Amino acid sequence: MNVLRLAPEQIQFFEEQGYLIVRKLFDPAAIAEIRDTFMAIAANGTLPGYFEPVPAERAGGDPLLLYPRILYPHRIVPAAKKYMLDSRVMDVLEALFGEEALAAQSMFYYKPPGARGQALHQDNYYLRTEPGTCIAAWTAVDAADQDNGGLVVVPRTQRLDIQCPHEADSSLSYFRDEVDVPEGATIVPADMDAGDVLFFNGSTIHGSYPNRSSERFRRSFICHYVPESTRRLGFHINEDLYDRRGERVGVARNESPGPCGVEFEGAPH
Template sequence: MTMRTLREEERTFFEREGYLLLKSFYSAEDIAKLNDAYWEIWKQLMAEGKIMQAPNRPFDSLFPRLRDYHWENEEILDFILEQQVIGLLQELINEEILVCQTSYYFKAPGAKGLPMHQDNYSIGASPDTTYAIWVSLDASGQENGGLQVVPGSHVFDILSPEIVPERINVYGKQINIPDGYEAIELPTEPGDVVIFNGNILHGSTDNTSTNQFRRAIVTHYARQSVEKITLNYSNLVLPNRERTRRRLNAEPRVVETKDTLFEFKDAKFFDQIINRQSKG
């Protein structure tokens, strides 16, 4: 891990644009260790028959998003709670953080990009918003589905995606970028870090390459002063690794499952978590 301190111009840039790119933050050894941890998880899921190949997506369907394995894997927890990284985020927001969620993306050749969205649309952290630390685990760019952001859009309120035909967007929903704003590509190398605000519009392009993965891990954090959060993000972790809870956001935009990006009211664990919340 390269020792860094936050420069005043970086703080100013983050406050103005809603994101901050830090180059060469993690070492090759750090990245290899994390990828190895997820590779072991992937192999176990394959051995248990929990990953199924889709005939219309024979390659990328074998490499789904792996969500929230930090709950049961100490190496992943070590990575997302690395003190220098969360220290920079805490310095940016002037408050200590909670871990809300992790997602590891293989982004195999042929994988579709994510349409423009705002993270706090689904996470529902209130008051304030969420904050993401996105770590590039492969070289990424437009060809293999790199990260895109809309600078300055973090000042927007939470927007509702528009319903569109699947021929326009495979997810059936999208947010159109308002006039006066433009998406930009953030080419990255392994070990680069992007920190961004939970209201900023961001997404990614399709992986149109034939042989390049675009692995990345994104961790969503909230301020410790957050009062409410959406159902499926309520298993929160403090920097000291203790688990904590916040009140349930009773008016979520969506309730998310692992099977889709935006709309879910039928999570298999919905009733179980509601019962735990009511008893707690």
Template sequence: MTATATTTAHAHQADWHPHDTAKGRVEAYHRDGVILARSVFTPLELEEIRETFVSQLELGRGVMAHEDHVSSNDILARYPRFVHPHRHPDTHAGVLARTHMVDDRLVSIVESLVGPAYGAQSMFYFKPPTARGQALHQDNNSLRAAPETCIAAWIAVDDADEDNGGLLVIPRSHNSEIMCTEAADETQSFSNSQVKLPPGVASRAVQTRMKAGDVLFFHGATVHGSHPNTTQDRFRRSLIFHYIPQASNEIYKFYQPLIRPRDGKEVWIDDAAEGGPVARGGGKRGRGPSRR
């Protein structure tokens, strides 16, 4: 089922707060598969992120823009998502993405949750007004990290809520295996597949409300997605990083090389079968989630 078509009536509103202790954060992450850290990035940093990626877009689609096969009259053709900007050190956007990928504010939280980690992916979403959402999915269906799953750090570059297509998450869905997928409703979702949820799971969906600078950390098997941006004047920009525990020994080749945050070195591990860019995965069963 798509996030946009089936969870509106049931979605709760999230009112999460930062956990005061590292122990509380870890316990919440393992219980729910998702935690929210408030005000990680400053207004000045956020303005630099916005200006940098808008400037990169104004230079043209270039090598960062991911081909999502949208029609030329789709707003997302004008505002494509950028994938792996950190691999382009010849650009300001690339340098900025790489810098934030290894930022100790993010890495220290990631490593408190999953242990020593590698950076695997960077993405930037513009999600302009009227843009479609993204059907419910699990990130490790694409990354195929094993035996330990991935973790996302989803940075709100603008305020994000139900109106402009903020994230929906299903807490505790990380206790499931990576689920089979089915076709998504592409009138509501730019991605063409969605998880096939067991009965009753969609009713547990939570609509997040994030302020610019907040960061949502979630497990690679946590089901999440978003509604369309129904506003006329609000972007929902986000900068996203995926990490994998260094205990993982394979990942889909699209994500190689990995980055070791503490020294910035590039690292290669074994290639996993299948996988692909996040939200473009096919309908085959993946690996089970980490239970660290």
């Protein structure tokens, strides 16, 4: 099997900026399989424990209640596990980590028209990887831009300490946590085409704004990874790691309350 190799300047960009977009990492056939798999789940109405939308009459006009995100689909959806462990992604991660990667977690976001975004945050706050950092692989299933709620990143924040969040504006963000943009830093759009994959460091500040389009979904398949040298991880995923061959790997639970002095009890974002 061919190994996907990053150019030295791509690795340097990631190290300096804290993120990297690999264009057309997934071909149209792969993206179609991901999209069709998750739209079939939505069409079926429910996947108990994973996809449980609220009936329209109870949703109060909130699109995210009609199309809730799916956490950990790799546990039950074969295509999700397949693309979580895809060799193209794992090859890029090995280059960025400088060692083998372990897959920690998967998500699928539908983000239909009118959906709120997710306030700026850092993934390391939730995954609590020790030592080192997690890296996210954010795959665009649709073209993602600022009209339909594409991602934004804050370059050069990957070396920041974990920032303690404050409460976000609930009219713009479905999630309560938000961190501030450091003085002198700039929010940059990470506009992508379907099949592009954005990789970013677990401390890189990122988020998204509402989908303001009238008819465009912004679907995305998102996975988090940690280096093979990881020894402790957040309790919600410390025993749910996979190597690139699909073998289960367990590490110790990170018992630390974190720099903000609280034990996070939700799913990583």
